[in-house]
Amino acid sequence: MKNYKIKMAYDGTHYHGFQRQNNAYTIQEAVETALYRLTGETAVIYGCSRTDTGVHAREFYFNVRLETAITCRGIVFGVNNLLENDIALLTCEEAAPEFHARYDCRGKEYEYLIHNSEIKNPFWNNRAYRFWYPIQETLLHDTAQIFVGTHDFRSCCSAACTKENTVRTIHQFSVTRTGEMVSFLIxxxxxxxxxxRILVGTLLYVNDGKISPARIREILESKNRTLAGKTVPPCGLYLNHVYYS
Amino acid sequence: MKNYKIKMAYDGTHYHGFQRQNNAYTIQEAVETALYRLTGETAVIYGCSRTDTGVHAREFYFNVRLETAITCRGIVFGVNNLLENDIALLTCEEAAPEFHARYDCRGKEYEYLIHNSEIKNPFWNNRAYRFWYPIQETLLHDTAQIFVGTHDFRSCCSAACTKENTVRTIHQFSVTRTGEMVSFLIxxxxxxxxxxRILVGTLLYVNDGKISPARIREILESKNRTLAGKTVPPCGLYLNHVYYS
Incomplete structure (x- = not known):
């Protein structure tokens, strides 16, 4: 049995997130079903991350253990032919037996896209969050730097978060504009x-004047979710890069 | 009663083209229904062009005569709120009473996008035609210049075309590559x-060596549809600009 490290991309619009659920169709179920149809093996795939309903991935890794004699290239092309066109395997390589896409992950990069316009754009439907009020990208970029570094992000995660340790390190957080599109890269x-999504929502509160930049440190220190901004919609979020050592 | 010139954009994936049909949902029906819901008027919209099922428009004009006292801005925002997010009105202005979006049109620009890759990209699903075999964009650009000028395009239109006069003038036809994306701009x-779609399909036959560039003139002169290449799928086609004098 070999352990494969597989890179994929997906438009998450029509899926209830990555992780398999009993009552909803997910990326995991789609990929596992395609792998079963290709190889005849009932294999579990281990994803680098759970993504929520409607969240996209330009780069997402999973590992899977298979007995099949099909080559890596054959797995990519075979599974792609069985999947809908909103999911694609990009690369496949044999990994060390102990490789695990989630536990071995050393970091991630996300992009959040806001279409900053009064008028909707049909080509960004489900692919960006449309926000009418003019975004001050320089102000938000400067404010975002307060989040960079090692902090307890308890106040900036869902109340449903069950993690004991909520300390994380942000290496980079930039806010840039290209025409009507504002990109939050973290x-x-x-x-x-x-x-x-909560960090971006908090920056939008700063944009709206509901939170002053000076209060960001307080919000982090409060460890109180209700002081941060609202969770922005999933359609603007892209898992962009996943880092392994 | 005022005559309005309205610019819109749409992702045509989920529509059976622009023109109203008895048994299928079209862009025209969607827009006329939204206009009716906003104004209470049963108005016909006159489009600059018929686009086929699955064809997109970044810029599409129609005119419509309305009694409403709603402002141009109110029409844009009101209709946009009533339409699905894959159609958007972009601008609206009062036009001369005799203005007609189709008859007054002086020219159009289309872009055809080919995703030239072995591996599918979920974000170009329904938005570009994926073509595996490597495209020689320089060869195709050079060949495309043979179509530029005034020619009888009888051999390069659908056999279902009922136009008597099939002479048209192509002002520009370029083929360029950006990474995996090849753009045909005409x-x-x-x-x-x-x-x-037939001109692009004919260039793909040149790419595949099924037609030599030297035969293009012969094909035009033959006025025989069966000598040209096949019609490429609609998903890669965008109406890009519409010109009025």
């Missing part, structure tokens, strides 16, 4: 449940 | 039924 060693 | 005074 890289760190790990992210809590809804953390990226 | 501007002319008018286009016949399926003409852009």
């Amino acid at each position: 890289r760190g060693d790990g992210f809590l449940y809804n953390m990226v | 501007r002319g005074d008018g286009f016949l039924y399926n003409m852009v």
Whole structure:
């Protein structure tokens, strides 16, 4: 039996997130079903992350153990032919037997896209969050730097988060504009449940004047979710890169 | 009663083209229904073009005559709120009473996008045609120049085309690559039924060596549809610009 490290990408619009559920169709179920149809093996895939309903991935890794004699290239092309066109395997390689896509992950980069316009754009439907009020990207970029570093992000994760340790390190957090599109790019060693969407939502509160930049440190120190901004919608969120050592 | 010139954009994936049909949902029906819900008026919209099922528009004009006292801005925002997010009105202005979006159109620009890759990209699903075999964009660009100018395009339109006059002038036809994406950009005074998709399909035959560039003139002169390449799928086609004098 070999352990494969597989990179994929997906448009998450039509899936209830990555992780298999009893009552909803997920990325995991789609991929496991395709692998079964290709190889005849009932294999569990181990994802690098859970993504929520509607969240996208430009780069997502999973590992899976298979007996099959099919080559890596054959797995990629075979599974792609069996999957819908909103999920694609990109690469496949044989990994060390102990490799685990989640436990071995050393960091991740997410991008959150906001279409900052009064008028909707049909081509960004489900692919970006549309926000009418003008975004001050320089202010938000400067404010975002307060989150960079090692902090307890208890106040910036979902109340449903069950992790004991909520300390994470953000390596980079930039806010840039290209025309009507504002990109929030964030890289760190790990992210809590809804953390990226709450950080972006908190910056939008700063944009709206509901929170002053000076209060961000207080909010972090409070460890109180209710002081941060609201969770922005999933459609703007992309898992962009996953780092392994 | 005022005559309005309205610009819109749409992702055509889920519509059976622009023109109203008895048994299928179209862009025209969606927009006319939204206009009715906003104004209470049963108005016909006159489009600059018919687009086929699955074809997209970044810029599409129609005109419509309305009694409403709602402002242009109110029409844009009101209709956008009533439409699905894959159609958007972009601008609205009062036009001369005799303005007609189709008859007054002086030219159009289309883009056809080919994702030239062995591996599918979930984010180009329904938005580009995926073509595996490597595209020689320089060869195709050079060959495309043979179509530029005034020609009888009878051999490059659908056999179902009922136009008597099939002479059209192509002002520009370029083929360029950006990474895995190959763009066919074509501007002319008018286009016949399926003409852009057949021109691109013919260039793909040149790419595959099924047609030599030297035969293009012969194909035009033959006025025989069966000598040109096949009609490429609609998902890669975008109406890009519409010109009025």
